Amino acid sequence: MRKSLLIFALLIIVFAVCSGCVAEEKTVVKVVPAGSLLLPLEEIELEYEALHPEIDIQIEGHGSIQAIRQVTDLHQPIDLVVVADESLIPDMMYQEGPEGVNYTDWYTPFARNEMVLAFTDSSAYADEISTENWYEILSRDDVKVGFSNPTLDAAGYRTLLVMMLAEEQLQVPGLFSAVIGSSFDPELIVNKTDDGLAVELPVLLQPETNSKVAIRDASMFLLSLLESGGIDYAFDYKSVAIGQGLRYVELQPEVNLGEEAYASVYDDATVYLGFQRFSTIGNERTGMPVVYAATIPYDAPEPEEAEKFMAFMLAAFVEGGVGYPAPL
Amino acid sequence: MKQLLLILAIFACICAAGCVSDPYADIDWPLTLVGADGTEKVMTVSQIAALPSVSGNGYAVSTVGIKYGPYKITGVPLIDLLDQVGGVHEGQTVHVFAADGYLWVFSYEQLLGEDLLCLDVNLKEMKTPATMTPILMYTADGVPYPYDDGGPLRVATMTAEPDVITEGSLWVKWVDRIEVHG
Numbered sequence: 001m002r003k004s005l006l007i008f009a010l011l012i013i014v015f016a017v018c019s020g021c022v023a024e025e026k027t028v029v030k031v032v033p034a035g036s037l038l039l040p041l042e043e044i045e046l047e048y049e050a051l052h053p054e055i056d057i058q059i060e061g062h063g064s065i066q067a068i069r070q071v072t073d074l075h076q077p078i079d080l081v082v083v084a085d086e087s088l089i090p091d092m093m094y095q096e097g098p099e100g101v102n103y104t105d106w107y108t109p110f111a112r113n114e115m116v117l118a119f120t121d122s123s124a125y126a127d128e129i130s131t132e133n134w135y136e137i138l139s140r141d142d143v144k145v146g147f148s149n150p151t152l153d154a155a156g157y158r159t160l161l162v163m164m165l166a167e168e169q170l171q172v173p174g175l176f177s178a179v180i181g182s183s184f185d186p187e188l189i190v191n192k193t194d195d196g197l198a199v200e201l202p203v204l205l206q207p208e209t210n211s212k213v214a215i216r217d218a219s220m221f222l223l224s225l226l227e228s229g230g231i232d233y234a235f236d237y238k239s240v241a242i243g244q245g246l247r248y249v250e251l252q253p254e255v256n257l258g259e260e261a262y263a264s265v266y267d268d269a270t271v272y273l274g275f276q277r278f279s280t281i282g283n284e285r286t287g288m289p290v291v292y293a294a295t296i297p298y299d300a301p302e303p304e305e306a307e308k309f310m311a312f313m314l315a316a317f318v319e320g321g322v323g324y325p326a327p328l
Numbered sequence: 329m330k331q332l333l334l335i336l337a338i339f340a341c342i343c344a345a346g347c348v349s350d351p352y353a354d355i356d357w358p359l360t361l362v363g364a365d366g367t368e369k370v371m372t373v374s375q376i377a378a379l380p381s382v383s384g385n386g387y388a389v390s391t392v393g394i395k396y397g398p399y400k401i402t403g404v405p406l407i408d409l410l411d412q413v414g415g416v417h418e419g420q421t422v423h424v425f426a427a428d429g430y431l432w433v434f435s436y437e438q439l440l441g442e443d444l445l446c447l448d449v450n451l452k453e454m455k456t457p458a459t460m461t462p463i464l465m466y467t468a469d470g471v472p473y474p475y476d477d478g479g480p481l482r483v484a485t486m487t488a489e490p491d492v493i494t495e496g497s498l499w500v501k502w503v504d505r506i507e508v509h510g
Contacts, residue, residue: 221451
């Protein structure tokens with residue numbers, strides 16, 4: 001009797017294992033990307049996991065600085081960091097962590113983006129706006145413009161850089177004030193010196209009620225406001241506008257922060273944020289081309305798997321897709 | 329009667345032994361409050377929890393759309409807490425510092441529940457409810473707020489109504505210092 005019970009129990013175990021009830025544990029690879037990469041990375045994750053069913057790619061989007069802070073300040077176990085500003089990796093990660101080793105000593109730049117103006121069919125002057133006249137349209141009193149919070153989102157301070165550069169490079173005096181500056185009290189002023197252009201933001205960046213400017217914490221809330229008609233135009237990355245299926249107008253290369261050849265023009269403009277949100281990075285943001293980069297932290301729990309996924313991801317960005325930033 | 333006395337005696341012993349105790353007593357997390365005139369006051373979580381509190385609903389969303397909550401939350405309204413160091417008034421700002429080096433700044437109007445963006449469960453903008461109150465939260469869903477989630481002290485926005493979502497940047501984790509400026 002006992003023997004038959006033992007055989008019966010063994011049979012149940014064999015059956016359970018064969019039928020997958022005792023599943024093999026997957027290897028988790030944790031990825032923290034910038035928010036503007038979430039759409040492509042979701043696709044890449046699915047493709048990778050289909051090819052490697054033993055791997056579970058876990059993606060948690062953040063702003064680029066917050067993505068790095070998961071490693072440097074919060075000491076989370078992260079396998080791959082992917083940011084929308086290549087300069088942040090050396091600035092924040094080429095320094096010793098608690099074990100006396102740099103968080104990383106390398107990064108791979110892999111894609112670029114540029115700022116555009118996203119809009120919908122319902123936007124004021126939607127059929128009139130073009131690369132040649134966008135700044136004139138935005139200056140009109142009845143046009144509402146939105147951008148994300150410069151303190152929270154790189155696309156936010158990049159908007160201010162674009163508008164400063166546009167006034168200078170496109171030779172439109174008063175443009176920054178007409179589109180953005182005059183919506184604040186006190187007005188945001190562009191300081192022009194021999195060192196370049198600079199805007200100092202107040203501690204609380206709140207447009208006046210019923211002004212032409214709206215600010216939201218992040219791109220997804222800004223685009224939601226655009227689609228509901230709360231604003232006519234939103235500054236955002238080209239890949240995000242395409243990924244969301246929005247119409248957009250491209251800006252001149254000397255102002256769109258998308259061309260390496262204009263790097264020396266972009267770095268004429270600087271934004272000083274109203275307060276230092278993170279103790280580990282200052283409040284100065286200078287113009288430079290928008291370049292995406294990836295790195296694997298020294299203490300990544302799964303460095304080999306992270307390396308394999310990163311290689312796959314880089315290849316996917318070279319191939320491209322809808323909503324993907326352009327490869328370098 | 330003897331049995332009743334015995335039960336009462338056991339209960340008294342339990343209380344004396346600290347088995348029915350302050351749930352915040354063992355939390356070593358000093359909070360420094362700094363008034364506009366430089367007045368400083370350091371408070372323990374226990375002392376904060378002993379102040380008049382409010383309870384309601386809290387729900388946040390990150391900049392990439394990840395929702396946190398909904399929670400049933402309890403805490404002290406920030407505007408009331410700052411009365412400990414002379415209060416906060418129109419035109420002043422409140423700087424909330426976190427142990428991880430994060431800083432967020434609130435206006436006086438925001439502490440009154442104004443100028444705060446509210447979203448519904450579909451993340452569409454909605455009118456800010458009149459009950460909106462930024463608080464220093466120490467309890468969520470009936471238990472002391474855990475360290476791993478940003479406790480023991482975290483800024484939260486509380487409403488009487490359920491399903492009112494606010495932007496996560498306001499929900500400062502691991503709060504260890506609050507200063508009134510201006």
